[in-house]
Amino acid sequence: EIVLTQSPATLSLSPGERATLSCRASQSISSLLAWYQQKPGQSPRLLIYDASTRATGIPARFSGSGSGTDFTLTISSLEPEDFAVYYCQQRSTWPLLTFGGGTKVEIK
Amino acid sequence: EVQLVESGGGLLQPGGSLRLSCVASGFTLSGYEMYWVRQTPGKGLEWVAFINSGGETTYYTDSVKGRFTISRDSAKSSLYLQMNNLRVEDTAVYYCARDMGLYFISWYLDLWGRGTLVTVSS
Numbered sequence: 686e687i688v689l690t691q692s693p694a695t696l697s698l699s700p701g702e703r704a705t706l707s708c709r710a711s712q713s714i715s716s717l718l719a720w721y722q723q724k725p726g727q728s729p730r731l732l733i734y735d736a737s738t739r740a741t742g743i744p745a746r747f748s749g750s751g752s753g754t755d756f757t758l759t760i761s762s763l764e765p766e767d768f769a770v771y772y773c774q775q776r777s778t779w780p781l782l783t784f785g786g787g788t789k790v791e792i793k
Numbered sequence: 794e795v796q797l798v799e800s801g802g803g804l805l806q807p808g809g810s811l812r813l814s815c816v817a818s819g820f821t822l823s824g825y826e827m828y829w830v831r832q833t834p835g836k837g838l839e840w841v842a843f844i845n846s847g848g849e850t851t852y853y854t855d856s857v858k859g860r861f862t863i864s865r866d867s868a869k870s871s872l873y874l875q876m877n878n879l880r881v882e883d884t885a886v887y888y889c890a891r892d893m894g895l896y897f898i899s900w901y902l903d904l905w906g907r908g909t910l911v912t913v914s915s
Contacts, residue, residue: 781852
């Protein structure tokens with residue numbers, strides 16, 4: 686099973702700042718990675734798939750990069766609605782899909 | 794509105810059974826592969842089961858094989874998860890989710906329901 690390790694666990698930033706979130710895979714997964722956002726009391730929302738492609742309706746301030754084992758989600762300038770928990774998910778070993786443990790982006 | 798709405802969760806004892814339902818609206822369920830994913834504070838998000846658009850192919854995570862059954866009824870725009878021999882560790886919020894691909898499998902989940910809580914406790 687591929688393990689996805691997200692860091693940091695918590696990121697404390699102010700609105701307008703840049704957020705950089707990391708997801709590391711225990712073995713190479715090419716670019717077969719997605720990012721999701723989850724706000725309290727809500728279900729996850731797909732942000733990025735195939736490591737760098739924004740899903741429909743996702744603002745351009747969200748970008749993804751990386752391949753192999755190291756991936757990054759960048760939020761260029763945090764808006765108030767961006768404070769949430771972010772998860773990565775790999776599809777390299779379908780049908781066994783695995784998720785990272787999450788990074789919480791909180792207001793500093 | 795495009796949405797998924799789960800129901801059927803509840804509190805039950807170990808060894809019990811439960812059937813979760815998920816009703817789709819605003820889109821044609823039959824064109825999409827579907828998933829059940831669960832979430833716990835301790836283990837985070839965990840993929841549970843998959844069913845292809847025609848209902849002929851199913852996959853399960855190892856911990857639920859032989860106990861859970863995923864199924865679908867396109868006429869009712871519904872997805873189901875029959876859960877038998879429930880264990881304490883099955884306690885979670887269960888989400889149904891849609892594959893992003895229309896008539897192909899992307900293995901990414903672009904539409905999620907609000908979830909239904911299943912609590913297994915003696």
